[in-house]
Amino acid sequence: MSRTRTERLVNLVICLLSTRRFLTASQIAATVPGYEHDPDDPRDHEAFQRKFERDKAELRELGVPLETGTVSVFDTEPGYRIARREYALPDIPLTPDEAAAVGIAARLWQHAGLAAAASSGLAKLRAAGVEVDPQATLGVEPLVTVDPAFAPLTKAARERRTVTFSYRVPEHDEPTSRRLQPWGVVCWRGRWYVVGHDLDRSATRCFRLSRIVGPVRLTGPSGAYQPPAGVDLISHVARWYGPVEHTGQATVLARPGRAAGVRRWAQEVSKGPDGDRLVLRYSDPCGLASWLVRYGADVVVLDPPEVREAVIQRLKEVAARHDTAGPVVAAGRSP
Amino acid sequence: MSGGARNSADRLARLLNLVPYLLARPGIAIAEAAADLGVSEKQLREDLELLWVCGLPGYGPGDLIDMAFDGDRVTITYDAGIDRPLRLTPDEALALVVALRLLAETPGLANRDAVDRALAKIENAAGELADAPVAVRLPGNSDRLVALSGAVERRRALRITYYTATRDETTDRVVDPMRVLVVSGHAYLEAWCRRAEAVRMFRVDRIDAMTELDEPAAPPPQAQPTDVREGIFQPTADLPLITVRVGRAARWITEYYPCERVTRGPGEEWLVSLRVTDLDWARRFVLGLGPDAVAVSPPELVAAVRDQATAALQAYAVPTA
Numbered sequence A: 001m002s003r004t005r006t007e008r009l010v011n012l013v014i015c016l017l018s019t020r021r022f023l024t025a026s027q028i029a030a031t032v033p034g035y036e037h038d039p040d041d042p043r044d045h046e047a048f049q050r051k052f053e054r055d056k057a058e059l060r061e062l063g064v065p066l067e068t069g070t071v072s073v074f075d076t077e078p079g080y081r082i083a084r085r086e087y088a089l090p091d092i093p094l095t096p097d098e099a100a101a102v103g104i105a106a107r108l109w110q111h112a113g114l115a116a117a118a119s120s121g122l123a124k125l126r127a128a129g130v131e132v133d134p135q136a137t138l139g140v141e142p143l144v145t146v147d148p149a150f151a152p153l154t155k156a157a158r159e160r161r162t163v164t165f166s167y168r169v170p171e172h173d174e175p176t177s178r179r180l181q182p183w184g185v186v187c188w189r190g191r192w193y194v195v196g197h198d199l200d201r202s203a204t205r206c207f208r209l210s211r212i213v214g215p216v217r218l219t220g221p222s223g224a225y226q227p228p229a230g231v232d233l234i235s236h237v238a239r240w241y242g243p244v245e246h247t248g249q250a251t252v253l254a255r256p257g258r259a260a261g262v263r264r265w266a267q268e269v270s271k272g273p274d275g276d277r278l279v280l281r282y283s284d285p286c287g288l289a290s291w292l293v294r295y296g297a298d299v300v301v302l303d304p305p306e307v308r309e310a311v312i313q314r315l316k317e318v319a320a321r322h323d324t325a326g327p328v329v330a331a332g333r334s335p
Numbered sequence B: 001m002s003g004g005a006r007n008s009a010d011r012l013a014r015l016l017n018l019v020p021y022l023l024a025r026p027g028i029a030i031a032e033a034a035a036d037l038g039v040s041e042k043q044l045r046e047d048l049e050l051l052w053v054c055g056l057p058g059y060g061p062g063d064l065i066d067m068a069f070d071g072d073r074v075t076i077t078y079d080a081g082i083d084r085p086l087r088l089t090p091d092e093a094l095a096l097v098v099a100l101r102l103l104a105e106t107p108g109l110a111n112r113d114a115v116d117r118a119l120a121k122i123e124n125a126a127g128e129l130a131d132a133p134v135a136v137r138l139p140g141n142s143d144r145l146v147a148l149s150g151a152v153e154r155r156r157a158l159r160i161t162y163y164t165a166t167r168d169e170t171t172d173r174v175v176d177p178m179r180v181l182v183v184s185g186h187a188y189l190e191a192w193c194r195r196a197e198a199v200r201m202f203r204v205d206r207i208d209a210m211t212e213l214d215e216p217a218a219p220p221p222q223a224q225p226t227d228v229r230e231g232i233f234q235p236t237a238d239l240p241l242i243t244v245r246v247g248r249a250a251r252w253i254t255e256y257y258p259c260e261r262v263t264r265g266p267g268e269e270w271l272v273s274l275r276v277t278d279l280d281w282a283r284r285f286v287l288g289l290g291p292d293a294v295a296v297s298p299p300e301l302v303a304a305v306r307d308q309a310t311a312a313l314q315a316y317a318v319p320t321a
Helices: A002-018 A025-031 A042-062 A096-107 A112-127 A150-159 A233-241 A285-293 A305-324 A327-333 B003-023 B030-037 B041-052 B090-105 B112-130 B142-154 B279-292 B299-317
Strands: A066-069 A079-082 A140-143 A162-167 A176-188 A191-198 A203-208 A212-219 A248-254 A268-272 A275-282 A299-303 B066-070 B073-078 B134-137 B156-164 B169-183 B186-193 B198-203 B207-216 B241-246 B261-264 B270-275 B293-297
Touching: A002 A025, A002 A042, A002 A079, A002 B003, A002 B041, A025 A042, A025 A079, A042 A066, A042 B003, A096 A112, A096 B090, A096 B112, A112 A150, A112 B003, A112 B090, A150 A162, A150 A176, A150 A191, A150 A212, A150 B090, A176 A203, A176 A233, A191 A233, A203 A233, A233 B134, A248 A285, A275 A285, A275 A299, A285 A299, A285 A305, A285 B279, A299 A305, A299 B299, A305 B279, A305 B293, A305 B299, B003 B030, B003 B041, B003 B073, B030 B041, B030 B073, B041 B066, B090 B112, B090 B134, B142 B156, B142 B169, B142 B207, B169 B198, B241 B279, B279 B293, B279 B299, B293 B299
Parallel strands: A140 B169, A176 B134
Antiparallel strands: A066 A079, A162 A176, A162 A212, A176 A191, A191 A203, A248 A275, A248 A299, A268 A275, B066 B073, B156 B169, B156 B207, B169 B186, B186 B198, B241 B270, B241 B293, B261 B270
């Protein structure tokens, strides 16, 4: 079927682009090769109508802007045409370096669906006469992976439709079902988030796309809501996971030549007989303590007492938890 | 959509593109066009044959798409009105616009200005479709990336001071840069490491110092770029497998590290198995999780965690000046 069908569809596009009047299905059948049938034979006519419906659907799927209308108010049968203005890609006068940038951009998706969309978009630009240098580079290659929820969420945000999905936070045992009016999707520090209005909590919420389990379902009509004017999506994510100020200052003693990971963050280093004194900036004493515990006996916190105590407390707990599970017992228990 | 229907849709899209593509390149060699369009020469000839019988109603000689062949070269002489490609679909506009935004946000990029200009033009052409509900922000040290990508471009060897987190050590080494990439929010220098005599991926935020050398970069022929599509760190079966039991507060490790096995429960605790490049790293890892985790295996890891915690407590027992 494919060749004749493709041929018929190309002819249909050319025919509808060339007409300014709306053409009815029967006028199209009488004109475009491949639609020949006997309109008086009900079965034949029905077969034609099915074929024509399928063809229209395929053109719309491809993004061909098929207009429907009637020639005059007295017509009852709808007609079809394609407005050239709506069909054609507008002229995009890209300079060679701009075209190279688009070519590089089109390659950065590591996701099959987006990669295919980017390359078919690029093919259209090239068909419009844009020359893309396939060898061009910009020095740094970003490779972008996206979660499966990306496509349905961006579609929903664009169409302003409500979504439902199941969301699993590792700290919780069961996923929860969420209803969200998505405003947009954000890539922040290499992770993807969706920001929107959570209908169950009546509040703005961000969700990490990688924590969405199963499908994202679009429900309800398009245009169901309006995101706040001028909403800054990134600031919403940054507020939840944002940078913190390092107002605290701690001093630790590091064994000579050890704890390279701690030394890298030291504001000051002074050598002493018992090791090197490192001055560190921090925001959260517990966070600093759990990080320093990693280095075991290689670092000893001198100051402040709250960090020192937190480290000692953690070390005691770790020692206790691993004391009962000694090597022999652990080997016996291991799966 | 079935595979067959998909192919037919792809072919229709290709044919509608082909006429304007050839119109813009009169006299192009068929082999060149085929390579450029990513189809075989045979396929391209079949596409041209199909287009040749398509055209305006009437379908007479003056109505059909026409082309002139000169040896292996082709020129469209009549386009029947499909002289422009179809506008971008919403998905195409989204994929291009978001990719350009990501590029524009990539630290250390050469010719960012061209990216910004291209983005503005594509957004303009795509109209409301370009109003993609996607915002991006990538972190990174631009100056360092500019210096690194400059070394790649100039093909110069680098001396770097690098912090290896798996071994908790900082070392100096000479590397032959191959490329700079940004994956999952981190920038990396991929280079041939003369010390390790292997291709290594250096995380840019762990390069503590660098000097560009006068000598040229000379990665040997066996230095091939790593396939990073599945992630930068791809654990292999020859690496040690560790198992830890984690409480609620340490379950985040399952999102952060590639895990081989996660058994949820019974109760609050999860049993997590993952491959590590170094057992010393695993010891620091378990210590860092503190009271929220306990190492289960291998036994030497359990012993190392316990011994290290005990030794550290002894260090605290000694009064310090």
